[in-house]
Ligand code: HEC
């Protein structure tokens with residue numbers, strides 16, 4: 551009996567390896583796949599085909615012109631924050647892997663029109679609220695900045711379902727502060743108002759808007775919500791489902 555089990559185990563193992571090897575070709579894509587699912591799928595859809603919060607990347611002109619991440623990389627690293635695209639701290643290889651995954655999805659979408667799916671509402675209903683509360687007060691360290699009876703009281707009434715999940719993953723609200731150092735050495739302090747690959751913009755303490763080409767000035771951005779982006783890498787799907795179940799009890 552035991553021998554039989556081992557044999558079946560080995561067989562399943564071999565089959566699994568075979569199908570994994572198939573799924574991984576060409577190189578670079580599997581790392582890109584998990585990076586994409588973890589960081590991008592929520593907005594752009596699991597297959598990059600677009601979601602509620604982000605455009606279809608398989609039809610993007612920018613993606614069509616991209617070679618090995620040279621166009622996608624700057625968008626990912628700088629974000630387009632005022633349009634809802636956050637920025638990500640990722641390395642060269644991660645950008646290349648992400649780009650490889652997006653290009654593969656583009657090829658796939660072009661060969662088989664339709665059949666896309668975005669973030670699923672079912673994702674929101676599978677968690678365990680008790681586990682979520684323990685995570686909130688424990689390893690998640692959420693309670694170091696938030697309180698269920700303070701700032702998050704009633705959060706589930708204010709933000710429903712996917713909106714709440716989006717805020718959890720990518721909070722908005724508190725503006726990042728920025729210090730810009732001009733070529734003259736003069737420093738300007740204010741709130742970040744605009745940022746893309748080429749331009750940086752801010753409102754100074756009097757409310758005036760200023761902007762510069764990114765190459766013309768030095769700047770440092772301090773954004774408290776970046777803590778959320780940093781936590782993204784640590785969440786498992788289960789953590790998110792459990793947290794969502796817990797947060798949805800805060801009505
Ligand atoms: C919170 C939602 C959100 C997340 C998460 C997100 N994006 Fe975006 N992304 C957007 C939005 C919204 C835009 C459109 C911005 C605009 O209109 O210029 C965008 C634009 C882009 C573009 C430019 C498309 C074009 O045609 O100009 C690329 C490339 C892109 N995202 C890649 C990514 C990648 C890769 C990730 C993960 C590392 C990611 N995005 C994560 C929301 C998101």
Ligand code: HEC
Pocket residue numbers: 686690691692693694695696705714717718721722723724774775777778781793797
């Ligand atoms: C380092 C501090 C910090 C930590 C740790 C932190 N957050 Fe936040 N969180 C913020 C900030 C800042 C905002 C932006 C909202 C604001 O400005 O009021 C925010 C926003 C949110 C929002 C959106 C609230 C709304 O009304 O839009 C949710 C939900 C949330 N956090 C949940 C969590 C959870 C769950 C955890 C733990 C996994 C967590 N946060 C950990 C600082 C933190």
